[in-house]
Amino acid sequence: MIDIDELRKLFLFERLTDEQLTMLASRGKVSTFEQDEFIVRQGEAADCFVVLIEGEVMMTTDTSAGAVSMSRTSQPGVYGGAIGAYLGERAPRTYTHSLRATAPTRMFVLPAAKFAYIVTEWFPMAIHLLEGLTFGGRAQREIIDRRQRLTALGTIxxxxxxxxxxxxxxxxxxxxxxxxxxxxxxxxxxxxxxxxxxxxxxxxxxxxxxxxxxxxxxxxxxxxxxxxxxxxxxxxxxxxxxxxxxxxxxxxxxxxxxxxxxxxxxxxxxxxxxxxxxxxxxxxxxxxxxxxxxxxxxxxxxxxLLASAKQYSQMDRAPFQVCDLHELLESTLAIFRGKISPGITVVTDFDRTMPRIPAYGGELNQVWTNLIHNALDAMGEEGTLTVRTAHDEDEAIVEIGDTGPGVPDGIKERIFEPFFTTKSVGKGTGLGLDISYRIVAGRHGGELRVRSAPGDTWFEVRLPLRETVS
Incomplete structure (x- = not known):
């Protein structure tokens, strides 16, 4: 059993009493991991809550293009694993990310069920607050998502x-x-x-x-x-x-x-x-x-136009289907045509050899809508909107480019964050790119990237050619 003084050094437990630390120590164990060994793996049953004692860990998220590094740390007390276990039946059943040791590492490992019991017993008020934040925030996001869709629908x-x-x-x-x-x-x-x-x-x-x-x-x-x-x-x-x-x-x-x-x-x-x-x-x-x-x-x-609207809305089709991305893009552009300034030139460069892909067509149309709307908004009255496609052995690639002022380097890493926007008050909710990212990455196992310089901004969507959607 781990010594309670060692637990007390971890910032997560520093204010617990000796009695609480003793109970915590008796419920958990110390595990060691070699360099490059997985501590928890994305997709496996979320049955442990882990806290770093010493060493170094990296958090990664698996995508169709491979593992994406989220963070790396050696700070004692950082935690991961089944962190939402106190939510009970509503907690995630599997790990949503992976933790891997990047150096010889010691972890304090607490079974998820025991972690949930301890937190609920010791911090009942905090549990209610956390539940409120978690589910209230989720409900708020769903409401704003719907509003964002309605706003896009109004524009279209x-x-x-x-x-x-x-x-x-x-x-x-x-x-x-x-x-x-x-x-x-x-x-x-x-x-x-x-x-x-x-x-x-x-x-x-x-x-x-x-x-x-x-x-x-x-x-x-x-x-x-x-x-x-x-x-x-x-x-x-x-x-x-x-x-x-x-x-x-x-x-x-x-x-x-x-x-x-x-x-x-x-x-x-x-x-x-x-x-x-x-x-x-x-x-x-x-x-x-x-x-x-x-x-x-x-x-x-x-x-x-009505055929384009029908294709855009996917109203007569199942949500998940084998889609022609060019039909989706063309229907979105057709719906937008009345909103494109006369000074905007639209260029399409489609790879017609691209195969059809399994996807949620209506949701992808929302992605194209958000990206095209942002591009038009960035350019104002003059510029060139370019939509092009390509594919390799594993992925379909859609790129939407504009000749606007570009995305400043200081905010490129934040543009996919919810509620982050560079538009003035009342002009945007800051959720268009967040929703697009979740549709591409979360629903389709793809990637949404940005590269930008003044006069040359591109949003790149990569989608798997084979079924990996959730």
Missing amino acids: TAGLTHELNNPAAAAVRAVSELRHLMGASRRQLAELAEAGIAPERLRHLVEMQESCAASVGTLPPRTPMQISDAEDELGDALQELGVEDAWELAPSLVSAGFDTKGLEKVRAKVGDEHAPAALRWLAEATEISQMLGEVTEATERITS
Whole structure:
């Protein structure tokens, strides 16, 4: 049994009475460990509370990329192992980290059950306070996590609403114009019929309209000056032919590839007496095709945005699934598009050979949201947002970079801490990166790193290609 005077030298026990030290000594034992020997190992049953008497220990946490060193110390009295055993059934059942001796070491080892009994009996008020801090803090973090998610959802919803508004407004405007144009087109056909146009001539006119409609959007690109010159030339020709509102009809016909040669074809097909009315109908029918194209484009854009929102939310899929990271990234970028300043250039560099990975898709989308939001916030109105992917034999790699001012060296080690933020009051909760880190490391067994210099900041996410999530 360890001498109580040796226990008293340890800062953890220095204020205990002789009676308490004697009981403590009788319940525990002294164990020795050689260099590089594990004292407790992450993932094993948490059945001991250990206190350093002499030597040196290192705390490590295992990740998919190997063991990450958390701290190294030789201070007598430092402790580890089942430190939450006093929480009873709510305590962790396995060690959440490893302790390894880095030099010949002596430890005072107390069984977790005896440690829990002693602390509960000796410090009942402290137990209640510790439970309150532990579970109250956990509940507070869950509440703030939910708030953070709602804040991110609000940001995304605003962007999505803006993006949906543009094609929706375009579709409404086009439909409104279509009503007027279709009415005018019907009246023009009636006038042609009353003027006695022959059926075969009308058929030729319809064929020309179909040819013009098929040309909309497929013509070789022209400069604004070339388009203006073509409209002037066609407008003059229409006016000479006696077509009313010639200058209003010319732009629609020119956009469909119609020119003075086409004008001569119309005259040849329908005759000079019917040409003015036929050309008015042809211009209106062509404009109808253009409006229909605008409605189609707008509704396809809305459908694409809704598909992106569905992919982003993962609402129709199981939480854990085999995911295509590029689909997740693209859906997040699509949702953000309405919030990206015109001065921000978005660059994507995707390794399309990357295999699908097992993951919680919705949670990873929250990570991309947090990282992209931070990058945009750092750059302000101008800069370049880069999203790129790569993979090796074991890991998928996603990097999100920005050209903002960068993360100062003095705070790089703190940016993943909960509630730590460099934003002004009311601008951020300081939990975005903490949540992202816990999703990547805790839920997926991956890593989240940062490297930064002024004008060149990168957040790197590494995820295992094979299932290791918890």
